[in-house]
Amino acid sequence: MLDLMTRQDNRLSIMEAVETFHPEVIGISVRNIDDQKMEGPRFLLDQVKKTVTDCRDLSRAIIVLGGAGYSIFPESVLDYLEADMGIQGEGEGIFPILLDRIRRGAGFSGTPGLYLRGLGLQGKRKFVKNLDTLPLADSFISSLSVSNEQEIWMPVQTRRGCPMDCSYCSTSVIEGRSIRKRSPSLVIEEIAGHVDAGFKRFYFVDNTFNIPLPYAKEICSKLMKSGLKISFRCIIYPGKVDEEFIDLLSRAGCTEVSLGFESGCERILRTMNKKYNLDTIFKTSEMLKDFGIKRMGFLLLGGPGETKESVEESLVFADSLRLDALKITIGIRIYPYTTLAKIAVDEGVISPHDNLLFPRFYMVKGLDDWLHETVRVWMSDRPHWLT
Numbered sequence: 001m002l003d004l005m006t007r008q009d010n011r012l013s014i015m016e017a018v019e020t021f022h023p024e025v026i027g028i029s030v031r032n033i034d035d036q037k038m039e040g041p042r043f044l045l046d047q048v049k050k051t052v053t054d055c056r057d058l059s060r061a062i063i064v065l066g067g068a069g070y071s072i073f074p075e076s077v078l079d080y081l082e083a084d085m086g087i088q089g090e091g092e093g094i095f096p097i098l099l100d101r102i103r104r105g106a107g108f109s110g111t112p113g114l115y116l117r118g119l120g121l122q123g124k125r126k127f128v129k130n131l132d133t134l135p136l137a138d139s140f141i142s143s144l145s146v147s148n149e150q151e152i153w154m155p156v157q158t159r160r161g162c163p164m165d166c167s168y169c170s171t172s173v174i175e176g177r178s179i180r181k182r183s184p185s186l187v188i189e190e191i192a193g194h195v196d197a198g199f200k201r202f203y204f205v206d207n208t209f210n211i212p213l214p215y216a217k218e219i220c221s222k223l224m225k226s227g228l229k230i231s232f233r234c235i236i237y238p239g240k241v242d243e244e245f246i247d248l249l250s251r252a253g254c255t256e257v258s259l260g261f262e263s264g265c266e267r268i269l270r271t272m273n274k275k276y277n278l279d280t281i282f283k284t285s286e287m288l289k290d291f292g293i294k295r296m297g298f299l300l301l302g303g304p305g306e307t308k309e310s311v312e313e314s315l316v317f318a319d320s321l322r323l324d325a326l327k328i329t330i331g332i333r334i335y336p337y338t339t340l341a342k343i344a345v346d347e348g349v350i351s352p353h354d355n356l357l358f359p360r361f362y363m364v365k366g367l368d369d370w371l372h373e374t375v376r377v378w379m380s381d382r383p384h385w386l387t
Contacts, residue, residue: 029067038331167339211233220248239280264317
């Protein structure tokens with residue numbers, strides 16, 4: 001396993017790995033397509049394409065793509081990167097099956113979630129129902145970046161899938177709508193392994209750590225009982241909390257929460273299909289503050305139905321929360337199969353034939369310049385706000 005995020009010379013690192021290991025198959029994980037910024041977006045696949053090219057130059061191995069970013073655009077990314085094949089969705093179950101078929105010289109027809117370049121999908125995608133059957137991230141993975149431990153918040157995932165159907169979100173495309181949970185004891189076992197490898201800080205990357213709430217409480221309770229002296233961050237869906245949970249969160253080691261409330265206007269929240277209101281956002285934020293947990297808030301401005309009035313409402317509301325930090329995004333990245341994509345097609349913002357691999361953004365007509373200037377003015381005396 002080669003972690004290019006910790007290397008200075010990617011080509012040299014790949015060459016050393018190839019010469020040492022002589023791979024027959026190389027898997028490349030594609031996490032992000034772009035940086036989601038409407039103003040001067042960075043398209044990240046060109047760097048991945050160079051990695052694919054280096055692998056081609058240095059090895060005769062079959063190149064297989066996977067990862068969250070790849071899974072949103074399986075056919076488009078495969079064509080753009082010119083790899084051999086790719087696995088959409090959860091590779092832990094399908095990759096071993098694929099390797100076995102390659103080893104035996106068997107055909108690929110029917111392999112779930114597998115795309116072949118030029119030949120398309122080979123078998124209907126399947127989701128792993130029991131996440132406990134998947135391997136734990138072991139100490140070898142921890143050791144990849146342990147020398148940089150001071151800068152690392154080790155990612156941990158306890159559940160997959162999200163049924164919330166926010167209008168702009170791609171999570172259900174990546175993980176499905178059904179929530180599938182790992183046994184809390186296995187989650188603690190994985191964290192303990194990373195602690196043994198020298199890590200003390202963790203980031204729960206679950207799309208919503210507090211849904212379902214009883215499961216989140218059990219994770220926190222077991223963390224407390226484990227005696228592991230860690231600190232962690234997580235993402236909280238506003239409103240789906242109570243004081244008992246926030247107390248457990250704090251005592252388990254949570255030091256910071258990402259509170260993605262996205263708007264401070266009730267009408268826009270409904271447009272985004274949010275299942276909470278301003279009152280629940282405020283109460284959630286206050287509880288976190290009372291228990292000493294830092295709060296990073298998020299605003300998405302410029303989406304369907306946005307007006308100058310709704311923007312002002314959002315900025316005033318965000319200011320009233322007295323957050324430790326606020327991340328403001330102007331313009332919303334359009335992902336396929338989302339409600340936002342359908343709205344964008346209906347309004348002529350994008351073509352129904354646009355595969356959306358190259359970043360396209362939704363911005364209400366006539367609001368762009370005013371919105372950028374308004375946010376700039378608000379940020380001028382609020383150093384904890386950023387874009």
